[in-house]
Amino acid sequence: MPDKPAIDIDHVANLARIELSPEEKRVYLAQLGKVLDYFARLDELDVSNVEPSAHAAPVYNVWREDVPAPTMDTADVVMNAPQKRNGQVLMPRVVSE
């Protein structure tokens, strides 16, 4: 683990696609620094010969037949969209004219 975890808060906020206020950046930087210091205790363990666990259950790839079946109505699919038109979700224009 890096000795002194230096968080580039703008970079991380961009990765997370969350707009933060200057005050939030200040607070999170301090709090996350404290939490990451605490994580450093994992360095005490030798895990070189340990397999990682993605989850606890002994379940592997699950397959099913690719059979067409009814799905949700379009009206239900878009019912919660903040902006919609003709059964489609509306977004700001991506390509400029």
Add this chain to the structure above:
Amino acid sequence: MSLTTFDTATSVVEKMRAIIARCDELEPRIGAFIHRNAEDALMQAAASDERRAAGASLGPMDGVVVGVKDLISVKGHPLSCASRILESYVSPYDAHVAEKLKGAGAILWGRLNMDEFAMGSSCETSFFQKTHNPWDLERTPGGSSGGSAAAVAAGMCEIALGSDTGGSIRQPAAYCGIVGLKPTYGLVSRYGLAAFASSLDQIGPMGRTVADCAAMLQVIAGHDERDSTSLKLPVPDYMGALQAPEAPVKIGLPKEYFTDGVDPEIRAAVNAAVEFYRSRGCEIKEVSLPHTEYAIPVYYIIAPAEASSNLARYDGVRYTRRSPDAKNTYEVYCKSRGEGFGSEVKRRILLGSYALSSGYYDAYYLRAQKVRTLIRNDFLKAFEDVDVLLTPTTPHHPFRIGEKVDDPLSMYLEDIFTISVNLAGLPGLSMPCGFGSSGLPIGMQLIGKPLDETTLLRTALAYENAHQFKSARPKGLVR
């Protein structure tokens, strides 16, 4: 005689009316529900009465009033995850557990408060309201399923659905003096549960008694092909097993869970429970889970990492609140999320994004997954010698509202006894085992082998039957 405490004597409509009236009286002080639809509940109740009159009852859960944590989909009901970003979302479909409970005739009642997206241990991160502990209104009910625990404790539903990612069923159950069961990972389908950390999340019952929880588990457990981690196994007859004669089990006490860091009253209450089991012929053995101290850092890397991925879907596009100030696609994402998520959710998404980011993945996420293996192996080794582990559920009594909001790390440390169980995918149950001098309930935790809910429930029932804690109710709530 019925094993459960569910009220089957009165008409279901009358019972529902009484519960609605009780909610009207208590909710201004407790704040367990984000949303209630009395008309809808009375319609469900009338249908149950009709079935009963026609001799077509759907079984022991028919007419039982079930409160629903606000992250489980019920078609046509709101679902907010206690977040501003889902403020006006309505579920277009039923979760697997909702389908199952409807099929068993249960009444799905209200939307119960929680920490936003289940991230928290106190219900204080809810966008909408604080929930107050029915035993002491100055204190938190725990979290994240704090609304579920408070509603059951205050008699505002007969049983509730909760979800548990790091203790979110068991810790509020302990704080509110009720029984809460987190099943084995994969036993209950997560289809229709708003995902927090997919490798840890599990839905479970929160009720007044062990048998109440068993009755609900009987209905909601079982394979569902819509959840790829749902286990393809027959569901045991839990209710039948509770009627079999008591048989002593081997109980392990993990020494790492009985330290000076635990409140002396809690230690005393759990030790008294140990003596009870010894008196019933159970063999008691000290065991060791040597990697316990690493569980919190492992959890707070894995859970936020999974959350940062799962919560990417709340982007202001398809079903979430969109910022009115967004001028382009990028701003729709960033501003909607900046405005829509609360501070704890942002903190965890940032933490998870950091832990998964280029250059840090191996140091944090991969290492945490490896230590997770060590934690699971500790449990499997302990279970070579014992059938059940007995521990305190929480190190401390319920804390005061506001006491820990500015210190996230100290809040995270309160999860020390519950999170390992999620990391290892085991079943865990919390039940009342006494009261502190201030009158606050104390919870003990029983941890079982994978898929051995039966032994867990039977062991819990033996204790419950010999003690009066199940009939204890918070006093002075109804004026």
